[in-house]
Amino acid sequence: MQENHLDFYKRLGHAIALQFGSGCEVVIHDLKAKDPDHSIVWIENGHVTGRKLGDGPSHVVLEALHAGAGAKLEDRLSYLTKTASGKILKSSTVFIRDSEGEISGIFAINFDITMLRAVQGTIQWLCGVEPTAPKEPEPIVRNIADLLDDLLEQSVELVGTPVALMSKDDKVRAIRYLNDAGAFLITKSGPKVCKYFGISKYTLYSYLDEAKAESAHEAEE
Incomplete structure (x- = not known):
């Protein structure tokens, strides 16, 4: 990933994490890294999913790596994911592209809405997801083996x-x-x-x- 891109997304991620608090994890995956098993190059509030710097890819990352250069993948916004501990997260995945238009990284936001869903009847507008998003939360794993x-x-x-x-x-x-x-x-x-x-x-x-x-x-x- 280009250094200027990484620097920008780090600053953006830090701002988002501060804006929404400790329940909002922001993570950057480098798809151009030499070792795809350790794609996370930056993360804030990693306690949300239990991940840390140097951990491996998610389902979306593997799909992007498998698709390869030139793939026309679309950003995935406002969908549900689930951690191994049972937390329900509202997630968004944005593909970072280099100057040639190829996907070089992933910028992801995972906001813990577990407690919010407990009172979803009164705050439905905050917890809602896109109508086309999968109804079942997608799992977020902590490591490659999982x-x-x-x-x-x-x-x-x-x-x-x-x-x-x-x-x-x-x-x-x-x-x-x-x-x-x-x-x-x-x-x-x-x-x-x-x-x-x-x-x-x-x-x-x-x-x-x-x-x-x-x-x-x-x-x-």
């Missing part, structure tokens, strides 16, 4: 069949979801995925090839 665990669980929910009863096609579908979500950008994710689905490294590569072929075929249609 993120991969969460993605694995989501892949099983998508297929709708316990791992022990999955057919080959089920596992290909689950691994396709993991690939599309950027799970394989996580360091040493392969062995964990193999163990989780009870397959060999060779089989994983084979399933990945099938999943990518299916994606390419659908894109051509």
Whole structure:
């Protein structure tokens, strides 16, 4: 990320954190960092999610990394997220672009509305989210291991069949979801995925090839 961009967003983030108080976390992810497993380069009020400087990416960050250069990703504003401890947050994600128009970072705001939702009937206007936003809060994980665990669980929910009863096609579908979500950008994710689905490294590569072929075929249609 360009230094002048980082400096500006740090000052902006500090202002937002002071404006809304200790329940408002502001975090900057550097998508151009050499080590994507440690994408957080600045954070204020990290106690909201339990994260700190040097921690790893979120779901949105992985999606952006997987999309790659030139991706036309849109900012995500006023949607719900949830921490591992059960806090409900009102979040916004803004993509930072460099002079070439490529995404170089992410500026995210996570405002703790847990207590506000307890009295939501009287302050509905403050807690409301965009009509098009997902109704279920998205999880915010504290580290890479938790993120991969969460993605694995989501892949099983998508297929709708316990791992022990999955057919080959089920596992290909689950691994396709993991690939599309950027799970394989996580360091040493392969062995964990193999163990989780009870397959060999060779089989994983084979399933990945099938999943990518299916994606390419659908894109051509």
